[in-house]
Amino acid sequence: xxxxxxxxxxxxxxxxxxxxxxxxxxxRLAVVAFLFNQIVTFLIGLVVVEWGLLEYPVRCFASxxxxxxxxxYYAFPTVCAAFNVWYPSNRSIFIxxxxxxxxxxxxxxxxxxxxxxxxxxxxxxxxxxxxWVSICLTLFIVRLxxxxxxxxxxx
Amino acid sequence: MLMERLIxxxxxxxxxxxxxxFIPRKEWRKGFLAFLMFQAVIWLCxxxxxxxxxxxxxxxxxxxATDLPLTIDYFFYPVLFSIFYVKKREKGRPWSRISSFFxxxxxxxxxxVVIERYTGLLEYKLLTWYGMWIYMGFLFYxxxxxCNWFFKEKSLFQAEWWGHxxx
Numbered sequence: 001x002x003x004x005x006x007x008x009x010x011x012x013x014x015x016x017x018x019x020x021x022x023x024x025x026x027x028r029l030a031v032v033a034f035l036f037n038q039i040v041t042f043l044i045g046l047v048v049v050e051w052g053l054l055e056y057p058v059r060c061f062a063s064x065x066x067x068x069x070x071x072x073y074y075a076f077p078t079v080c081a082a083f084n085v086w087y088p089s090n091r092s093i094f095i096x097x098x099x100x101x102x103x104x105x106x107x108x109x110x111x112x113x114x115x116x117x118x119x120x121x122x123x124x125x126x127x128x129x130x131x132w133v134s135i136c137l138t139l140f141i142v143r144l145x146x147x148x149x150x151x152x153x154x155x
Numbered sequence: 156m157l158m159e160r161l162i163x164x165x166x167x168x169x170x171x172x173x174x175x176x177f178i179p180r181k182e183w184r185k186g187f188l189a190f191l192m193f194q195a196v197i198w199l200c201x202x203x204x205x206x207x208x209x210x211x212x213x214x215x216x217x218x219x220a221t222d223l224p225l226t227i228d229y230f231f232y233p234v235l236f237s238i239f240y241v242k243k244r245e246k247g248r249p250w251s252r253i254s255s256f257f258x259x260x261x262x263x264x265x266x267x268v269v270i271e272r273y274t275g276l277l278e279y280k281l282l283t284w285y286g287m288w289i290y291m292g293f294l295f296y297x298x299x300x301x302c303n304w305f306f307k308e309k310s311l312f313q314a315e316w317w318g319h320x321x322x
Contacts, residue, residue, distance in 0.1 A: 028305060035191035042198070042229065049220040064205045064222035073198065149184055 004058040004120050008070050015078040022085050030081040032149050037080035037142050038073060044134065045072040048126075055122040068121070076138075079107065083139055084146050100136055108132045159214040159274050163226045170234040177238045188305060189240035193298040194233040200294060201228055209282040214275040224276060235263060236295060240302055260295050264288040 022030045045067040048054045060069045083103055088095050108131045115121050178186040204210060205222050212224035239259045244252065268284045271277045279287070 031305060032188065032191070035188075035195055038195055038198075039191065039229070046217045046220040046225065050217040052219075061202045061206050065202065066220050069202065073195075149187070 002058070004118050007114070007118060007120060008058075008060065011070055011075050015075050018078050018082050022081065026085045029146060029150065030085050033084040033142055033146055034077040034081040036145050037077040037138065040138050040141060041072045041076050042067075044138070053123075053125045055124055057119045057122060059120075076107075076135075079103065080139060080142050084143060087143070100139060103139060104132050104136045107135050156214065156275075159276050162270070162274060162276065163216065166226050166231040170231050173238060174234050178241050182241045185306065186237040186241045189237035189298070189302050190233045192301050192305070193236035193294070194229060196298045196301070197228050197232060197294055198223075200290075204282075204290075208280045209286070210271075210277060210279045212276060213278055227276070232263070232294075235259075236298055239295070240299065256295065256299075257292075260288065260291045264291050267291070 019030070049056070049067045056066065056068045059065070059067075083099075088099055108128055111121065111131055112128050115123055174186065174190075201223055205212075212222060212227075215222070216225040243255060247255075264284065264287050267277065267287055271279050282290070
């Protein structure tokens with residue numbers, strides 16, 4: 001089996017592992033973050049492929065879907081769920097910003113390495129910092145939504 | 156082509172208006188969660204359905220990026236499900252609950268069949284109308300079970316959040 005498929009398999013395995021680590025009493029927060037991240041990522045993912053900015057040569061459901069199902073449906077939503085579950089909401093603004101920067105940087109570095117050494121993703125008209133910014137924005141939008149969803153008392 | 160585009164625009168408009176009109180403001184969270192849940196279920200189920208050529212979508216929004224119908228999967232049916240979920244009576248007799256479930260999936264299947272027959276938005280290949288009916292029932296049932304689990308204990312989900320913030 002090619003290295004790409006091993007990576008896809010391990011992404012599913014690691015994501016499932018992360019989901020299993022989510023504490024039982026925060027599972028609903030994780031669900032909302034996961035699902036809302038899906039709709040944001042799915043739409044953006046399709047748009048960037050449609051416009052030819054990115055390409056995923058090796059992918060699941062290859063004949064019908066040119067975007068990355070693994071990343072958009074499972075991996076990024078999982079990361080986003082973890083992001084929200086362990087969000088340091090009582091800490092200072094610097095720690096919160098650092099938390100954002102840490103998540104975005106780790107994901108971007110992972111993506112750049114995968115781009116460089118495998119055939120899972122190819123940047124056509126894309127740069128690593130666009131990934132960084134879009135990941136950051138997505139996490140922020142989902143965070144806002146979660147705050148709204150779980151706000152106490154308000155309609 | 157023009158008719159298909161108009162139908163897609165109408166679906167977006169009708170979807171937004173219907174969500175605002177039929178779902179009371181204080182139930183928006185419930186409606187929104189139902190929307191998200193159905194959207195996740197239908198994408199997951201439609202991927203293999205389209206891959207194995209049960210049906211296809213000749214006219215679609217992102218012809219290059221995906222073979223799936225974006226408006227229908229991503230927006231329109233999830234909105235219909237969220238209205239169904241918020242409107243359904245929880246305390247009615249089992250018979251009235253079951254019949255309302257079947258009326259909903261039948262009407263949506265009918266809509267789907269009409270779209271299939273008269274426009275290029277959908278095209279059944281291996282799928283038949285009764286197959287669509289079963290498929291729709293399956294999607295609705297699974298989404299409903301997941302949403303019921305989420306809202307199992309009414310106040311719990313907010314308590315979780317506040318517990319989380321007070322850690």
